Amino acid sequence: MNPSSPSLEIMRHSCAHLLAAAIYALWPRARFGVGPITKDGFYYDIDFPKPIGEGDLAQIELKMIDLKAKHLQFERFEWPIERAIEYMKGHGQIYKVELLELLRDKGSTAVASEVGEDFNASAGISHVSLYRLGEFIDLCKGPHVESTLAIKEFKLISIAGAYWRGDAKSPQLQRIYGLCFENSEKLNERLWQIEEAKKRDHRKLAQQLQIYAMSDEIGRGLPLWLPHGAIIRQELEQLAREQEHKDGYLPVSTPVIAKESLYHRSGHLQYYKEDMYAPIEIEDEKYYLRPMNCPHHHEIYLSQPHSYRELPLRLSEYGHVYRYEASGALTGLMRTRGFCQNDAHIYCRYDQAKEEFLRALLLHAKYYEILGIKNYYMRLSLPDLQKNDKYISEPKKWADAINIIRDAMQASNLPFVEEKGEAAFYGPKIDFMIESAIGQEYAISTNQLDFLTSERFNLNYIGEDGQSHPIYVIHRAPLGSHERFVAFLLEHYNGNFPTWLCPVQVRIIPISNKHVDYAQAIKLALCQAKIPSPMGGLRVDMDDSDERMQKKILRAQQEKLPYMLILGDKEVEKNSVSIRRRDGAVINHLAIDEFIDKISEEIKSRSLEPMIGAI
Ligand SMILES: [Zn+2]
Ligand SMILES: [Zn+2]
Structure with missing residues (x-):
């Protein structure tokens, strides 16, 4: 709101x-x-x-x-x-x-x-x-x-x-x-x-759609992603990979733990310790589960020297992090102790910071457009420099960073507000406040401009003048963490994911036993169809149980599958399919090739609306 x-x-x-x-x-x-x-x-x-x-x-x-x-x-x-x-x-x-x-x-x-x-x-x-x-x-x-x-x-x-x-x-x-x-x-x-928010509780929907499970043996706040949930993650990662590739990001992959010394250097043990898991001792050294991916990425930056020509360097990783949350605060996928972030760090020169920050803001807008998130604004959190002990006092640098962010926000033409307090300990930050289709507001993704880490980690580059200069780091995670984002999307779509995100896109229902062979052939054709998804083909299953047709349809509707193909005598005879959409619309006797063409287009364009039977 x-x-x-x-x-x-x-x-x-x-x-x-x-x-x-x-x-x-x-x-x-x-x-x-x-x-x-x-x-x-x-x-x-x-x-x-x-x-x-x-x-x-x-x-x-x-x-x-x-x-x-x-x-x-x-x-x-x-x-x-x-x-x-x-x-x-x-x-x-x-x-x-x-x-x-x-x-x-x-x-x-x-x-x-x-x-x-x-x-x-x-x-x-x-x-x-x-x-x-x-x-x-x-x-x-x-x-x-x-x-x-x-x-x-x-x-x-x-x-x-x-x-x-x-x-x-x-x-x-x-x-x-x-x-x-x-x-x-x-x-x-x-x-x-x-009223709708009660029905759309993501925990209820996730159970109905089999997205995740929790286990006492694993521990509180540590969700287990079931196959359906894992497919949604893969699709979101594929979306991020495509967009990041266009924007010049490079993928990296790093471990989830690191030695104590890294977190002394990063400042996490001074400023963030209460949010971290207790250390693990190995061969007389303490290791911490990482609460953020940044220090690992900084070590990658440091693994070789950099010249001004290589910048900006944009390193991305869907990275797992672990943070302590009081057990009373844990809520389904919304508040967890372990989560996987759509993270990246952009290492750039001061003169590139505004442009890079702006590009990161526009990337958020792009994702929201694709996902049908219409209402959102940015909230710039400014430090309350008078009363904090948590912020490092460098007023000039803070002011410069705030100006860069403000300029980028204005250039983006996206709505924003400013608020005192809540800045990260290493710089001012922006939260994107996004609203679900039922008016619930969430702060899910964050963008930060960090001018302090370069000093802590000696993150420098060799300039045109042959001298060493400090860099800016931009932290960004437009799709937040899988956990919170999928919880948000469950509520936003009421579980009716657009077809490209659906764990099962098509269910085939033969009317009787004699149609099963034809149904199998259709299933094979759909699975092998050339679709731009992480799995290649369409995600199809078949309900050839002995139950009544009405019950099968009801079950598919409860599972919120976008398309049911009902196959009987007429479909076999005409080599066609009859379609029932989850919204109840019925399209009779479509040629199988036409169905494949249309659903491919729907998935490829990541359409929010069904393209089969559309007027
Ligand atoms: Zn009053
Ligand atoms: Zn970071």
């Missing part, structure tokens, strides 16, 4: 007040935490005298509608901070008291970082602003809509537990989530997306 407009954000924020006012009217002893906006609405953290359940949401919503109709105004006023503290104490609002005391003692930054800048004050403040909505008074900096009538469409959708100020040692509050939109079409669309 692209960033919302300011007026929509004000309406959502105002709606959070309306929720609080409704709850205050129903549970006068409820204690309120914070209530920020979200990308589709708002939430409020509340400590109820007795925990409520989802069944209570309807009642709260009715109260909100009731209060909204009263045309309540948002009345702003200021109080000395001590008076505000007294008032909140008098009303048992212990969380608001805590925030006010923080505000008084530490200034707004301490509070803002805790609760998302919802308070109006600078350090050393004496007054705070409050808003009254009906009976309910809340601490807030505003702004709001004028009256509750301006709050358009809203719906409360769920309740979750949330620790006060995100601290597991603090009391647990109940977080009520609500949606808020400018009209009912948008609200209903979002409700549909949320």
